[in-house]
Amino acid sequence: MRYEAVTIRDIAQALGLSTSTVSRALRDSHEISTETKRRVLEHARSINYQPNPIAVSLRERKSRSIGIIVSEIANRFFSEIINGVESVAIDRGYNVIIAQSLESAERELRQIQFLTSRSIDGLLVSVSNETEDTSLFKELHQKGLPIVFFDRVVQDIDTHKVIVDNTLGAFDATVHLIRKGYRRIALVTNVEGLSITKEREAGYRAAMHKHGIPVDDALIRHTRPGGQAEPEAAAIMSSLMGQEDRPDAIFATSDRLTTGCLRYLKKHNIQIPDEMALIGFSNSEITELLDPPLSIVRQPAFEMGTTAIQMLLELIESKRPVTQFRTQVLAAEHVFRQSTQSRDTERVKLR
Amino acid sequence: MRYEAVTIRDIAQALGLSTSTVSRALRDSHEISTETKRRVLEHARSINYQPNPIAVSLRERKSRSIGIIVSEIANRFFSEIINGVESVAIDRGYNVIIAQSLESAERELRQIQFLTSRSIDGLLVSVSNETEDTSLFKELHQKGLPIVFFDRVVQDIDTHKVIVDNTLGAFDATVHLIRKGYRRIALVTNVEGLSITKEREAGYRAAMHKHGIPVDDALIRHTRPGGQAEPEAAAIMSSLMGQEDRPDAIFATSDRLTTGCLRYLKKHNIQIPDEMALIGFSNSEITELLDPPLSIVRQPAFEMGTTAIQMLLELIESKRPVTQFRTQVLAAEHVFRQSTQSRDTERVKLR
DNA sequence: TTGTAAGCGTTATCAT
DNA sequence: ATGATAACGCTTACAA
Numbered sequence: 008m009r010y011e012a013v014t015i016r017d018i019a020q021a022l023g024l025s026t027s028t029v030s031r032a033l034r035d036s037h038e039i040s041t042e043t044k045r046r047v048l049e050h051a052r053s054i055n056y057q058p059n060p061i062a063v064s065l066r067e068r069k070s071r072s073i074g075i076i077v078s079e080i081a082n083r084f085f086s087e088i089i090n091g092v093e094s095v096a097i098d099r100g101y102n103v104i105i106a107q108s109l110e111s112a113e114r115e116l117r118q119i120q121f122l123t124s125r126s127i128d129g130l131l132v133s134v135s136n137e138t139e140d141t142s143l144f145k146e147l148h149q150k151g152l153p154i155v156f157f158d159r160v161v162q163d164i165d166t167h168k169v170i171v172d173n174t175l176g177a178f179d180a181t182v183h184l185i186r187k188g189y190r191r192i193a194l195v196t197n198v199e200g201l202s203i204t205k206e207r208e209a210g211y212r213a214a215m216h217k218h219g220i221p222v223d224d225a226l227i228r229h230t231r232p233g234g235q236a237e238p239e240a241a242a243i244m245s246s247l248m249g250q251e252d253r254p255d256a257i258f259a260t261s262d263r264l265t266t267g268c269l270r271y272l273k274k275h276n277i278q279i280p281d282e283m284a285l286i287g288f289s290n291s292e293i294t295e296l297l298d299p300p301l302s303i304v305r306q307p308a309f310e311m312g313t314t315a316i317q318m319l320l321e322l323i324e325s326k327r328p329v330t331q332f333r334t335q336v337l338a339a340e341h342v343f344r345q346s347t348q349s350r351d352t353e354r355v356k357l358r
Numbered sequence: 359m360r361y362e363a364v365t366i367r368d369i370a371q372a373l374g375l376s377t378s379t380v381s382r383a384l385r386d387s388h389e390i391s392t393e394t395k396r397r398v399l400e401h402a403r404s405i406n407y408q409p410n411p412i413a414v415s416l417r418e419r420k421s422r423s424i425g426i427i428v429s430e431i432a433n434r435f436f437s438e439i440i441n442g443v444e445s446v447a448i449d450r451g452y453n454v455i456i457a458q459s460l461e462s463a464e465r466e467l468r469q470i471q472f473l474t475s476r477s478i479d480g481l482l483v484s485v486s487n488e489t490e491d492t493s494l495f496k497e498l499h500q501k502g503l504p505i506v507f508f509d510r511v512v513q514d515i516d517t518h519k520v521i522v523d524n525t526l527g528a529f530d531a532t533v534h535l536i537r538k539g540y541r542r543i544a545l546v547t548n549v550e551g552l553s554i555t556k557e558r559e560a561g562y563r564a565a566m567h568k569h570g571i572p573v574d575d576a577l578i579r580h581t582r583p584g585g586q587a588e589p590e591a592a593a594i595m596s597s598l599m600g601q602e603d604r605p606d607a608i609f610a611t612s613d614r615l616t617t618g619c620l621r622y623l624k625k626h627n628i629q630i631p632d633e634m635a636l637i638g639f640s641n642s643e644i645t646e647l648l649d650p651p652l653s654i655v656r657q658p659a660f661e662m663g664t665t666a667i668q669m670l671l672e673l674i675e676s677k678r679p680v681t682q683f684r685t686q687v688l689a690a691e692h693v694f695r696q697s698t699q700s701r702d703t704e705r706v707k708l709r
Numbered sequence: 710t711t712g713t714a715a716g717c718g719t720t721a722t723c724a725t
Numbered sequence: 726a727t728g729a730t731a732a733c734g735c736t737t738a739c740a741a
Contacts, residue, residue, distance in 0.1 A: 012419075014734055025712045030736060040710060057475045061415045062734035065717050068363075070412060080444075081437035090432055093458070097469075102455050102476060107444070118448075124408045125453060266644050273647060293617050293642070296624060298649030365718055376728045381720060391726060413718030416733050 013056045021054075022046055033058070064126065073319060074122035075131040076106045076115065084262055084290040084308050085133070088157065091312020092131060099320060101128070108135035110233055119143060129153035129319045134161060136198040137233040153322035157315040160202045160334075167318040168334040171306045173203050176339030177210030177260065180286050180304050183341065184256045185218045187349040189284050193226040193254035195243050195264050204229065207260045207288075226254055230264070240267025248275070256280075256347070259287035269297065285346045288339075300344035307337050364407045372405075373397055384409070415477065424670060425473035426482040427457045427466065435613050435641040435659050436484070439508065442663020443482060450671060452479070459486035461584055470494060480504035480670045485512060487549040488584040504673035508666040511553045511685075518669040519685040522657045524554050527690030528561030528611065531637050531655050534692065535607045536569045538700040540635050544577040544605035546594050546615050555580065558611045558639075577605055581615070591618025599626070607631075607698070610638035620648065636697045651695035658688050 019026045032039045032047035064070045077085040108115035115135045141161045157169040197204040215222045230239035259265040265287025286302040294301040370377045383390045383398035415421045428436040447454045459466035466486045492512045508520040548555040566573045581590035610616040616638025637653040645652040
């Protein structure tokens with residue numbers, strides 16, 4: 008509060024003590040008499056003393072704030088993660104500085120530089136879909152800045168990570184489609200280089216193989232680096248619909264891709280699930296209210312946030328440099344609804 | 359960056375200058391020779407010097423960070439606002455510390471105390487629905503902390519404010535329903551004390567009066583302070599459906615209330631719009647994909663954010679204390695879709 | 710048990 | 726044009 012400055016010195020003067028005594032009393036040092044402590048504490052609270060965190064930061068050479076960068080706040084998945092992060096950070100006396108890359112590698116760089124120049128104690132990162140050069144992260148990590156990756160991780164940096172079991176999540180979703188009778192399942196997925204993309208694609212392929220369905224690479228489509236999901240999804244859908252042998256189901260692997268595909272299908276009057284089934288990763292809370300109610304893979308975003316910040320604080324508050332890192336894997340959850348109903352005559356009749 | 363400390367002193371020593379000269383050179387003071395400036399700048403960039411913002415803050419007695427408190431980040435309306443705020447804050451060298459009240463007055467208090475104790479330069483506030491006691495805001499404002507209210511404002515604090523034209527927004531939505539043939543229009547709205555509630559209710563009443571439709575107070579329902587919108591909406595809907603003379607249309611005045619009402623109606627198999635029309639305030643980007651496509655009042659959230667932060671920076675950076683305050687009013691936007699189609703035989707036949 | 714003084718990295722004042 | 730020094734608010738050796 009720059010507009011008012013009750014300092015330790017005010018207390019010292021009022022009580023005829025030195026600032027160091029006051030400082031020690033406030034921090035409950037054992038070398039201060041109970042009586043002095045009482046007086047100091049009492050007076051401090053009577054004039055509503057608040058320590059100046061900036062002075063403390065300068066002195067302690069840490070800021071008790073951490074940075075988090077995500078691709079976009081206005082995305083339920085990420086905002087839930089941030090919720091999780093904040094909920095524990097605040098309890099532990101840290102504040103959270105939020106930044107978004109908006110899927111631009113350049114903006115990501117700028118934001119990271121901004122965050123680190125603001126003397127953050129640690130960094131939570133989910134990389135942009137355009138990120139190729141990870142040298143800045145490596146450099147920061149090497150210099151000793153605690154970093155925890157979540158969701159979209161950088162494979163070759165050895166630090167704590169939190170991810171969802173993307174492979175299994177995608178595997179189960181694919182198996183579900185297969186069980187429901189779909190065979191030409193298109194995978195509409197993120198940029199190829201992303202960790203989550205590789206994992207989800209692996210899950211998809213594994214499921215197909217397991218059920219003896221040949222994988223048609225023409226059905227696996229990636230968005231372009233830096234591209235925005237909605238238009239990318241529309242372009243992919245349009246291309247898929249234009250090809251000879253159309254898919255009979257779509258598996259989209261992100262919130263925005265899922266809604267992008269849905270929007271395309273509705274716009275072009277393609278019946279779901281009769282002409283095309285649809286399942287997607289989504290953390291939207293209203294997928295059941297969509298037309299049709301959407302089958303989804305939901306990620307435990309809040310938990311991912313709490314886990315990531317806990318790991319980060321562990322790194323930050325560790326006395327000795329940490330050299331043992333772990334990757335925590337959380338389970339995804341599936342909700343199957345009408346958008347992937349089986350294509351049996353039974354249901355068609357019911358309509 | 360606590361792990362690395364290139365300071366102004368390192369530069370001074372390397373170049374055989376004093377820290378003050380370096381400091382002045384870096385800030386391009388006119389009393390430093392061009393040659394010295396060149397050398398300093400060059401060396402600074404060669405060793406990647408970054409000024410320590412904490413030291414600057416301590417010295418300047420400001421932190422170049424601002425706080426924003428909203429009820430919930432994971433709400434598209436607020437996350438869009440935050441986007442807007444961030445987009446200009448970053449350009450101006452400020453960072454944004456985000457806090458959420460989760461509609462709890464107590465949590466709001468704690469968060470505000472936390473923010474102000476973190477030496478923020480200014481505060482952006484949309485109050486929780488439970489807030490009655492605004493004395494903390496008054497006190498802070500009196501002490502000179504720049505505050506800008508947005509969305510849910512505190513009426514009797516004289517400072518800059520940004521709101522949407524809630525009255526007109528609600529008026530137009532109500533008129534739309536009336537034109538479509540609905541008469542028993544229920545207003546499912548926020549906590550009674552909230553500024554936005556009063557304004558939206560006023561708009562609703564004005565529209566009804568203008569069209570000569572008597573206002574039935576039994577159709578005006580408020581959520582309870584501290585309550586979460588979704589369950590509140592469900593409770594209100596259930597009560598409305600239980601009453602003698604049911605409404606034929608619902609006008610919900612927030613994102614969550616709108617989806618809450620929709621969820622209730624679908625769950626109870628009440629046909630929209632045949633048995634009940636529905637329109638609501640919403641900033642969700644997928645309302646057109648809902649079943650049925652939803653008519654909405656959309657607020658210019660991003661713009662609200664940019665406006666609010668600009669006003670705040672104006673207060674923060676003003677040389678003299680500002681005494682003239684203004685309230686900026688932005689226009690809401692309407693999208694009318696199937697959920698409020700007129701109840702004419704024409705459309706019923708088409709089904 | 711308490712006090713003195715140095716220092717965290719800057720900038721501003723006052724010399725030179 | 727440049728340098729010495731104090732100060733921002735706090736913590737912590739070191740002294741007393």
